[in-house]
Amino acid sequence: MKPRYPLMQSFDQLPDRIPIYRSENALLPGGELPLELSRPVDLALFLHALRNDQLIGVVQPRHECSASDSHPTGCAGRIRQYRERKDGRLNIMLTGLCRFRIVEMEQQPDGYAVARVDWRGFENDFENEKVDAVVIEKFKHDLRNYFERFQMQVNWEVLEKLPIEQVVNNLVLVVNLDRDSKQLLLEATTVSERLRLFSALLQGKQGPIRAASPQRGYVN
Numbered sequence: 001m002k003p004r005y006p007l008m009q010s011f012d013q014l015p016d017r018i019p020i021y022r023s024e025n026a027l028l029p030g031g032e033l034p035l036e037l038s039r040p041v042d043l044a045l046f047l048h049a050l051r052n053d054q055l056i057g058v059v060q061p062r063h064e065c066s067a068s069d070s071h072p073t074g075c076a077g078r079i080r081q082y083r084e085r086k087d088g089r090l091n092i093m094l095t096g097l098c099r100f101r102i103v104e105m106e107q108q109p110d111g112y113a114v115a116r117v118d119w120r121g122f123e124n125d126f127e128n129e130k131v132d133a134v135v136i137e138k139f140k141h142d143l144r145n146y147f148e149r150f151q152m153q154v155n156w157e158v159l160e161k162l163p164i165e166q167v168v169n170n171l172v173l174v175v176n177l178d179r180d181s182k183q184l185l186l187e188a189t190t191v192s193e194r195l196r197l198f199s200a201l202l203q204g205k206q207g208p209i210r211a212a213s214p215q216r217g218y219v220n
Helices: 040-051 133-149 156-161 164-171 179-187 191-204
Strands: 017-022 032-037 055-059 073-084 090-107 113-118
Touching (some): 040 055, 040 073, 073 179, 133 164, 133 191, 164 191
Parallel strands (some): 017 055
Antiparallel strands (some): 017 113, 055 073, 090 113
């Protein structure tokens, strides 16, 4: 089940153009991504989004520290919360709404980019998928083994109460996955496919979980 808020757009209300933010983390539909903005270009991007549809497209760079070469498939996040700090920085929380493909990038005078995007093929990001119980249990089994293997303390009582889609879409921020793995999870066609892929990634993981933290984007 995806989180829904009264002012969130429906699929047919999505705009043709959105500002693009490059991040080392992937945002998934229904997931959340905290960001800390401080550069003038990022603050200008935020104000553009706030004045328009409150949507920011999040994409990952293909290569580390890449200033321009990013994956064409990303996810639009709606600005759900933001806090202005005395030091001039902004803390914002994005909630993943729908994936997109970049058609064309347009550089703005303030330095950030606005993309013409194509939402077609991602209509299911607005639907709640019925996932087979066998797939869910396999994922939970592999997740439990992962936590036990690295002696991580987890409140399973809380975790069991969450919808499985919410679990998998937010774990992408806290499991120390490489960029390509996160992109594969983002581009998985269905939640079921995402769970199967995540199970395989957990089985092969060699490092512990790290805490999620606000991410700074790459230069546009």
